[in-house]
Amino acid sequence: MEDRIVVGLDIGTTKVCAVVASIDEMQKINILGVGKAPSDGLNRGVVVNIEKTVNAIRTAIEQAQLASGIEVKSVNVGIAGDHIRSMRSKGVITINNRDNEITMKDVERLLEDCQRIMLPTDQQIIHVIPQEFIVDGQDGIGDPVGMSGMRMEAEVHIITGLVSAAKNMFRCVERAGYQVADLILEPLASSYAVLDHEEKEAGVVLVDVGGGTTDVAVFQDNTIRHTAVVAIAGQKVTDDIRIGLSVLEDQAERLKREHGLAYVDLIQDDEIITVPGIAGRPPKEIKKSILSKIIQARVEEILEIVAIEVKRSGYGSEMSAGVVLTGGGSLLDGICPLANDVLGMDAKVGMPRGLTGGLVNEVKNPIYATGVGLVLHALQHNKQSGGQVMIPNSTQGSSVEKVMNGIAARMKSWFKEL
Structure with missing residues (x-):
């Protein structure tokens, strides 16, 4: 079963999660092991202490290895x-084949043309995601391979990151x-863990409220249209409670988890909490109402920034499926009604889905959304673990995905220059 194993590693500001999964002959995904360790070696998603981060990674993966009985060699x-x-x-290219049939090499050449952009020397491309292809003026094409045409254009979504931040993670x-x-x-x-095809097709905003960052992704027509990472998240809420109520940090965290409410209007009995x-x-x-006011102020700020990002995407009026909240911050009581009011769209909490066996109940929690999503992304995109391919060729996806996988492999070569 080793050739069907994949590991996801979510290195967060407050925790590190490791998820070991397998895929069987029936394409069923089983969670074999889960590990979690406290993390204090990152600040707002960026490594600031190598040694602490290394120890947290080692602890989380060792827990996952113990639960699964599998030795982990490589991680996503x-x-x-x-x-x-x-x-x-x-980008735009001309098709100069004898019969003007578009091949995978043409798509690869076009996507490489789209990457000819000016970037600061400290930034590098992480993902290139095609939005649509246009062949001889005909738009809305998802996979142009095999079509005939003279001129092919593409619009892509490019995601870049700081070279030093990525290298420190490596x-x-x-x-x-x-x-x-x-x-x-x-x-x-x-998004692979908490969104389904219908939501991505109709238009949905994914908001992953973690410890150090809030991640935003806008989907429409089954394609990611906009991404943003906001440096305000759950840790800021804890800090506000600590400062506002003059309590210790662990007390503030406990108050948030056990008594926190993100919407003051939902309080029916203003109980007294003793610390x-x-x-x-x-x-x-x-008073619970005082605690709730502190929490609501910060959560409102996060949601208002999300609203700005949705507007910036240009797809704000097309979000028929509303907003899906996930990550540890989504566990705050009352966050969905508050999101309804601030964003003006239906909100729900997203749990990891698409799993069939193993430790499914253990990961049915928003805090594991990224870890499970890393596993699902790797399995769907036919990534490798220990030099062995995990998904049969019949499930490798479209021609465009195959091209993207090849480009991604070449782009990752810059990480090796450590």
């Missing part, structure tokens, strides 16, 4: 952080004793 890593940028680009994984099979943008990975005093001082009594 998620990347986020406020250094992530996205942009649109266009360095941490390799120091922990593992290889990096692929690097995937975290909101893109999360132990610091260093022998008398206990502190806190």
